[in-house]
Amino acid sequence: MTEGIPDASLVLESLTKVFDEKARTPVRAVDGVSLSIARGELITLLGPSGCGKTTTLRIIAGFEFPTSGRILLDGRDISQVPPNKRETGMVFQSYALFPHLSVFENVAYGLQLQKRSTAEIKDAVDVVLHLMNLVGMEQRMPHQLSGGQQQRVALARALVVKPKLLLFDEPLSNLDAKLRVQMRTEIRHLQQRLGITGVYVTHDQTEAMTLSDRIVVMNKGRVEQVGTPTEIYQRPASVFVADFIGRANFVESRAATVQAECAMVRVLGQMLHLPCPEGVRAGNEVYAVLRPEAVRLSEPREGLPQGQVRQATYLGSQVEYEVEVGDQMLTVVDYEPWSGHVFAEGAQVAISFRHDSVCLLPQAANGV
Ligand SMILES: Nc1ncnc2c1ncn2[C@@H]1O[C@H](COP(=O)(O)OP(=O)(O)OP(=O)(O)O)[C@@H](O)[C@H]1O
Ligand SMILES: [Mg+2]
CATH class of the missing domain: 3.40.50.300 (P-loop containing nucleotide triphosphate hydrolases)
Structure with a gap:
């Protein structure tokens, strides 16, 4: 057989x-x-x-x-x-x-x-x-x-x-x-x-x-x-894919400069140099896609953007947060709630994220 x-x-x-x-x-x-x-x-x-x-x-x-x-x-x-x-x-x-x-x-x-x-x-x-x-x-x-x-x-x-x-x-x-x-x-x-x-x-x-x-x-x-x-x-190729597969935060941003298929963009207060999708020019609006598990919360600290925990859901193996950062709501998932602190609703937190996990997508007509 x-x-x-x-x-x-x-x-x-x-x-x-x-x-x-x-x-x-x-x-x-x-x-x-x-x-x-x-x-x-x-x-x-x-x-x-x-x-x-x-x-x-x-x-x-x-x-x-x-x-x-x-x-x-x-x-x-x-x-x-x-x-x-x-x-x-x-x-x-x-x-x-x-x-x-x-x-x-x-x-x-x-x-x-x-x-x-x-x-x-x-x-x-x-x-x-x-x-x-x-x-x-x-x-x-x-x-x-x-x-x-x-x-x-x-x-x-x-x-x-x-x-x-x-x-x-x-x-x-x-x-x-x-x-x-x-x-x-x-x-x-x-x-x-x-x-x-x-x-x-x-x-x-x-x-x-x-x-x-x-x-x-x-x-x-x-x-x-x-x-x-x-x-x-x-590396989702479109907003649809990023949204359909797993969960994603779509952080609104703008390509400051574009050179050699890479763009400089400001994402949650940090200037990043990221691979840029085809067709995006300097000045264009883009989404920075941030997966919830790529974001980390910690005690407020200088040099890192701050936010406020609006919702915290403890699920045993993970804690899910909704965090307000400026005018943006971020979904954050901590898969290691043992290792650190579980933040309460209302807590002020610092936001950091893995830069290599961020990917850019054009803000197209098929928006989220
Ligand atoms: N025999 C048919 N006559 C007319 N329209 C049809 C026919 N078969 C499918 N469609 C339409 O074609 C589209 C695609 O249908 P299809 O069954 O391929 O979807 P699907 O992705 O398998 O969805 P699901 O996950 O619900 O099974 C739908 O809009 C459906 O209404
Ligand atoms: Mg079917």
Whole structure:
């Protein structure tokens, strides 16, 4: 099995899907999405509800045809190939098991369609049931399984036909929080062990961060940014991404000078020399993005900007603060409340922050 799964590369070229084209208000569900996914890579489409994740996945699977653009699997244009000929497997949020078939029959289904021999089917099903920890449950019916077990069966059913590409549409959303955490780690291990190429859709950023080699952040049918979890979090390419992934303070600032792709900006009273986004000129307004955990509070001290704690919430492993600094409200999270002082509401505090954690974004029309 491990050697048996063919891995493939996937390329999306300017994929666009317009629903209700003739209607007065056509819906551009997917709008010029271009993407290249390497062999053995798992990428996640992440974005808010309605941003076009499922539609993109359904186009890749062949359940929808693009209005324009192409899909290449291993270099072959499959845009017009019917779904059952695409060699892709799909796992859905609803599991979509056949209710009247046993676990064995559900998993065997795809192989039976391929008219494989009984012995061959039994062997292949045994291997994936073992892989998915479902040995001993072969004869159970779907309603006799927990949600987690049903999702394992769905995954086994997708894997057994050795698809070139595995597609996941929010497969864990129906599971409880603890199981979700366990399953996402399992899926990641399995995907890495088998070298599966996959596209995974979710609106849960922790899931995306845990599972993905790279994340594609989508907004209104378009790709906002493609990058590793670290790149997306530490170097967001737009206000939308910075706001959607984790929490962020957007400190209003102005580029004093711009030279060699760097700008001098004043951030909370300190002059900083920071990488500057394209198109920003001296005098332009920018946001300095400051993650809450990059900000430190301490006793008031000369040379550091001061603020007042407006709200302090002790959460055990962390303390969350809302701090008023001039006319700006800052969210600050202290993940080491042991080490220092926990400040009370109303306290005067000094503000410092890691300079290398700050990134600049233009203040564009899509403001926060
Ligand atoms: N068959 C359809 N006909 C018309 N509009 C559609 C159709 N399918 C999806 N849409 C619209 O396309 C847009 C994108 O939908 P899509 O299901 O891809 O979003 P999503 O990112 O998967 O959202 P969610 O997180 O809620 O699942 C939405 O505005 C949706 O209403
Ligand atoms: Mg969806």
